[in-house]
Amino acid sequence: MARSPLPHVSFDSVLAAAERIAPYVHRTPIMSSATLDHELDASVVFKLESFQKVGAFKARGATNAVLSLSEEAASRGVIAHSSGNHGAAVAYAARIRDIGCTVFMPAGAPTIKIDAVRGYGAEVVLVDRAVLSESTHSRAEASGATFIHPYEDPDVIAGQGTAALELLHDHPDLDFLLCPVGGGGLISGSLVTSAALAPHTTVIGAEPQRVDDAYRSLQTGIHQPPVMPPDSIADGLLAVLGEKAFEILTAAGTEIVTVSEPEIIDAAIFHLQRMKTVVEPSGATPLAALRKLGDTVAARKVGVIVSGGNTDFVWLAR
DSSP states (O other): OOOOOOSSOOHHHHHHHHHHHTTTSOOOOEEOOHHHHHHHTSEEEEEEGGGSGGGBTHHHHHHHHHHTSOHHHHHTOEEEEOSSHHHHHHHHHHHHHTOOEEEEEETTSOHHHHHHHHHTTOEEEEEOGGGHHHHHHHHHHHHOOEEOOSSSOHHHHHHHHHHHHHHHHHOTTOSEEEEEOSSSHHHHHHHHHHHHHOTTOEEEEEEEGGGOHHHHHHHHTSOOOOOSSOOOSOGGGOSOOOHHHHHHHHHHTOEEEEEOHHHHHHHHHHHHHTSOOOOOHHHHHHHHHHHHHGGGGTTOEEEEEEOBOOOOSGGGGO
16 A cells, blocks of 8 residues: 655656656666675665766756756756755756856865866855855845755755656565665655655665764654754765655654764775775765664665765775
8 A cells, every 4th residue: 555645745746857857867777786685684786876967866856956947047047055966966957958057065075076066067156064055045145046955945856756766666676775864855755756656665764873863853753953063974964854854754754774984984895895886975874774774674675775976085094
């Protein structure tokens, strides 16, 4: 029996997003590891969004949102704030429509991500993380550009749900699906998709212990404030859980598994050494959480969405 519809985003909007963005994004590969299957006594498949346009799943949501804009709105350009991947995705989507794009980024963002945003033709403005949102909205109000939120925009959430759509099309028999959790756009879209296509699949979020606002929010039933200042090797997961994501995850009864920094690094090294894939720490967080689940996943089939592969490898020194 299908679950009740979740708030804010419909499965029809995910299907529409899939059709809209198909010419501009990759249908990313799926891989497995016999070594990991033996370790966990499970069957695990990885959806490698590290091979996506801009190197991350963010291309899906940003492209859907930008392509959904009216001609009048698009003519005024777009603006975003991002630690990296969403900014690159919005810049990529803006280039598709040949419109202006400005991205505000925290001054400490990895150089590889700053360069990527600039490489797609966007103006990059570096500011202190504490004033990231305020600075972005001030510029948007002054310029008239459309703000593309990284995880509160329903069109972004619907676009992110297309990764799970592809995975569940190829593997409809998953018992579990693991996604990283930062602002919550990816897991929200995945929940909407799984509720419609695979109600038997349990979606689990993976979050760094150092920035555990999603875990605390779902444990208490109250949307919790972020850890300040946010600090994790998984720089793509530093955003506070969004309001819409909190409501979607709460309605779905979602479990969040938190993992330590060493566990995240060990998972990223496993991807690199055993699977020969470059995965940023944020993208390795679901594997770290999967390992903590232990007997829960034994003899089960598990899907993991690897969110991205944009990294400067600074974490290897740790």
